[in-house]
Amino acid sequence: xxxxxxxxxxxxxxxxxxxxxxxxxxxxxxxxxxxxxxxxxxxxxxxxxxxxxxxxxxxxxxxxxxxxxxxxxxxxxxxxxxxxxxxxxxxxxxxxxxxxxxxxxxxxxxxxxxxxxxxxxxxxxxxxxxxxxxxxxxxxxxxxxxxxxxxxxxxxxxxxxxxxxxxxxxxxxxxxxxxxxxxxxxxxxxxxxxxxxxxxxxxxxxxxxxxxxxxxxxxxxxxxxxxxxxxxxxxxxxxxxxxxxxxxxxxxxxxxxxxxxxxxxxxxxxxxxxxxxxxxxxxxxxxxxxxxxxxxxxxxxxxxxxxxxxxxxxxxxxxxxxxxxxxxxxxxxxxxxxxxxxxxxxxxxxxxxxxxxxxxxxxxxxxxxxxxxxxxxxxxxxxxxxxxxxxxxxxxxxxxxxxxxxxxxxxxxxxxxxxxxxxxxxxxxxxxxxxxxxxxxxxxxxxxxxxxxxxxxxxxxxxxxxxx
Numbered sequence: 212x213x214x215x216x217x218x219x220x221x222x223x224x225x226x227x228x229x230x231x232x233x234x235x236x237x238x239x240x241x242x243x244x245x246x247x248x249x250x251x252x253x254x255x256x257x258x259x260x261x262x263x264x265x266x267x268x269x270x271x272x273x274x275x276x277x278x279x280x281x282x283x284x285x286x287x288x289x290x291x292x293x294x295x296x297x298x299x300x301x302x303x304x305x306x307x308x309x310x311x312x313x314x315x316x317x318x319x320x321x322x323x324x325x326x327x328x329x330x331x332x333x334x335x336x337x338x339x340x341x342x343x344x345x346x347x348x349x350x351x352x353x354x355x356x357x358x359x360x361x362x363x364x365x366x367x368x369x370x371x372x373x374x375x376x377x378x379x380x381x382x383x384x385x386x387x388x389x390x391x392x393x394x395x396x397x398x399x400x401x402x403x404x405x406x407x408x409x410x411x412x413x414x415x416x417x418x419x420x421x422x423x424x425x426x427x428x429x430x431x432x433x434x435x436x437x438x439x440x441x442x443x444x445x446x447x448x449x450x451x452x453x454x455x456x457x458x459x460x461x462x463x464x465x466x467x468x469x470x471x472x473x474x475x476x477x478x479x480x481x482x483x484x485x486x487x488x489x490x491x492x493x494x495x496x497x498x499x500x501x502x503x504x505x506x507x508x509x510x511x512x513x514x515x516x517x518x519x520x521x522x523x524x525x526x527x528x529x530x531x532x533x534x535x536x537x538x539x540x541x542x543x544x545x546x547x548x549x550x551x552x553x554x555x556x557x558x559x560x561x562x563x564x565x566x567x568x569x570x571x572x573x574x575x576x577x578x579x580x581x582x583x584x585x586x587x588x589x590x591x592x593x594x595x596x597x598x599x600x601x602x603x604x605x606x607x608x609x610x611x612x613x614x615x616x617x618x619x620x621x622x623x624x625x626x627x628x629x630x631x632x633x634x635x636x637x638x639x640x641x642x643x644x645x646x647x648x649x650x651x652x653x654x655x656x657x658x659x660x661x662x663x664x665x666x667x668x669x670x671x672x673x674x675x676x677x678x679x
Contacts, residue, residue, distance in 0.1 A: 263592065264564070264591060265296065266290055267589050268588075268589045269287070270284060270286070270586065270587050272284055272585045272586070273583075274582075285305070285306060286306075287302075287313055293612050294608060299322070299323075300318060300319070300321075300613055301551050302315055303316050316336070316337060318335050318337075319552065320335075321551070329346055330345065331345045342372075343369060344358070344360075345358045353377070353379060356376050359371075359372045359375075370393075372392070373391060375390055376391070377389075384410070384416060386409070388407065389407045391403060391405065396430060405426060406424065406425045407424050408422065419446075422439070422441075423440045424440060440461060441458060441461065450483060454475070456475075457472075457473050471493055472491065472493070473491040474489065477489075486508060489502060501524070501525075503523070504524065505524075506519065506520070510534070515563065517560070518535070519556040531570065531571060532571050532573060533568055533569065535568050536565070537565060539563050541563060542563050543562050546564060564590065566588060569586075570584035571583065615679045618653055618676065620648070620665070622647050627644040627667075628646075633661060633662045633664070640656070640661070660678075661677075662674070
């Protein structure tokens with residue numbers, strides 16, 4: 212079980228790493244082909260002013276063999292946010308069967324700059340690995356560099372592994388992505404340029420192709436020159452939605468470019484709502500495409516999909532599906548959701564507040580299915596920060612948030628402000644008159660969510676504090 216959890220956490224962190232450096236830099240920075248990864252639900256509302264609840268945790272359960280009930284705790288994902296509701300932490304835990312206590316397995320932390328752009332992201336699998344991504348931005352708040360480092364436990368320091376540098380066209384779209392690797396040549400560490408990807412767009416600004424090259428270094432000044440590695444092409448429907456993704460690679464044995472992977476997206480009759488994804492691998496022996504995976508969104512009883520069906524083909528075929536139940540009183544724009552820690556199906560189907568998720572394994576031969584997992588989604592109310600004059604005029608900020616040892620409360624007023632801290636049940640834990648930037652000890656508080664209030668001259672501001 213421990214090995215399975217660790218591998219699950221490792222897989223999640225690997226996906227996060229790949230997305231951060233590859234997919235998101237094209238899809239997120241340019242916002243050109245985001246529909247290839249998620250269903251876009253637009254309710255024409257402003258999340259910053261309409262958000263009512265935020266996703267706090269997800270707990271998955273397996274079946275209790277003794278009672279038959281689905282109440283045996285299995286996995287947990289907990290989410291934390293800063294005062295701007297940026298997600299700052301996702302914590303992966305498993306249940307220890309002997310003690311029935313949660314044991315933390317992995318976590319991802321993020322820090323943001325004043326423009327709410329990710330400054331650093333750190334991925335940790337406890338007692339196994341620790342990686343970090345650090346971003347640098349230009350005056351337009353676009354990422355121009357991302358440095359990837361790994362923690363060396365023996366030396367107790369960060370070691371740089373690779374970095375990406377990004378350049379942009381005059382319209383702000385991503386022009387190129389250069390990859391550097393930290394080499395050790397003759398005992399000297401140095402950055403060497405080993406790869407580059409160039410992006411091409413159509414007249415409407417949609418990404419249509421990217422080409423990647425690489426070079427290898429034999430010594431400090433000598434490389435083997437640039438070699439073509441792969442290229443990807445993107446085609447769209449007349450309505451502007453992504454239709455087909457093609458991936459080609461250089462095949463050294465035949466000394467030619469050959470197809471490698473293909474993704475095909477289909478849509479419902481409105482021509483915008485995604486119906487299915489089809490993934491293919493190129494079979495060079497048969498000289499044809501072989502479908503490897505089908506993902507289909509279904510169950511539109513309430514006007515929105517509530518089911519994701521996945522079929523894997525090949526040597527180890529499998530069929531599975533996930534059913535979601537919803538609270539349709541709250542749509543996605545009324546929720547604060549994390550940008551890390553949700554899987555692809557959850558992200559795609561979070562059009563309204565998800566109550567539960569049911570995982571099934573299907574047997575196509577017998578036309579039966581077996582439930583394998585149940586998951587509950589837990590939310591908490593969003594406490595607004597801009598209540599009145601105290602917040603608007605005093606520049607209130609509490610940091611670090613999440614906190615472990617202490618917090619500092621910053622505000623522009625010269626006079627003391629009354630600080631109160633409550634637990635989620637409304638019990639007052641602390642009342643204190645404080646000055647701006649005064650340190651408040653929270654080390655003895657249990658991990659969880661708390662509400663703080665600041666009172667001055669009859670005005671009041673409230674906010675949420677997360678204790679790690």
